[in-house]
Amino acid sequence: MPRIHTSPMHLPDHVWQTISVAVTAEPKIDSTRNTPERLKDLYESDLAVVLMNGSEAMGFIAAWPVAEGFVEIGSIWIREDFRGQGLSNALYRAVASLSGISDVVTFGITTNPISVRVGKRVGLTIVEDWDRCVPSHLSCGICEIMTPAERPTCPKRGVSCWLRVMVRK
Numbered sequence: 001m002p003r004i005h006t007s008p009m010h011l012p013d014h015v016w017q018t019i020s021v022a023v024t025a026e027p028k029i030d031s032t033r034n035t036p037e038r039l040k041d042l043y044e045s046d047l048a049v050v051l052m053n054g055s056e057a058m059g060f061i062a063a064w065p066v067a068e069g070f071v072e073i074g075s076i077w078i079r080e081d082f083r084g085q086g087l088s089n090a091l092y093r094a095v096a097s098l099s100g101i102s103d104v105v106t107f108g109i110t111t112n113p114i115s116v117r118v119g120k121r122v123g124l125t126i127v128e129d130w131d132r133c134v135p136s137h138l139s140c141g142i143c144e145i146m147t148p149a150e151r152p153t154c155p156k157r158g159v160s161c162w163l164r165v166m167v168r169k
């Protein structure tokens, strides 16, 4: 039975290596920042959630502190053989409840429509105007597709890439 883990619940060290390799291999996830050390650090800072099946990691989500007052929900991953069972809902719910994100602007950027759908259930709401709530160096700064010069007029915005900001109920 899959079980959500949040800090300070203990997790074995091999978990961070497993998640790092899996998340980094995903084409829709930023490939640069998900090192085992950073994932463990996020978890211990109460900014990440792990879904465990026994001693094996099968899901992950993080709230990356990207600037003073801003966290980015990202690195969401469900192990391939467990996808399509509704498990991402549990991860989104758990990350939305973390105390570390209660007083900050919480946003997410995704090219995955599944993430848009599930994120909406915890208040991650699509924003049309990309320059209003989140500085562009935070929203598009880690984009691996467009060059810095292309980003301000990126045609993918709102079409195949979505900026969402947490609206708390």
Ligand SMILES: CC(C)(COP(=O)(O)OP(=O)(O)OC[C@H]1O[C@@H](n2cnc3c(N)ncnc32)[C@H](O)[C@@H]1OP(=O)(O)O)[C@@H](O)C(=O)NCCC(=O)NCCS
Binding pocket: 026, 028, 029, 074, 075, 076, 077, 078, 079, 082, 083, 084, 085, 086, 087, 088, 089, 109, 110, 111, 112, 114, 115, 117, 118
């Ligand atoms: C995105 C991801 C985390 C979703 O996890 P999941 O547990 O498989 O998703 P769920 O089973 O909770 O499905 C969520 C919703 O999406 C729908 N969905 C799931 N897979 C789908 C697919 N392949 N095509 C269309 N819809 C799909 C489900 O029907 C469900 O909708 P519902 O809740 O209204 O019934 C998972 O697919 C994944 O790890 N993908 C690779 C990494 C990635 O792309 N991360 C997102 C980067 S921002």
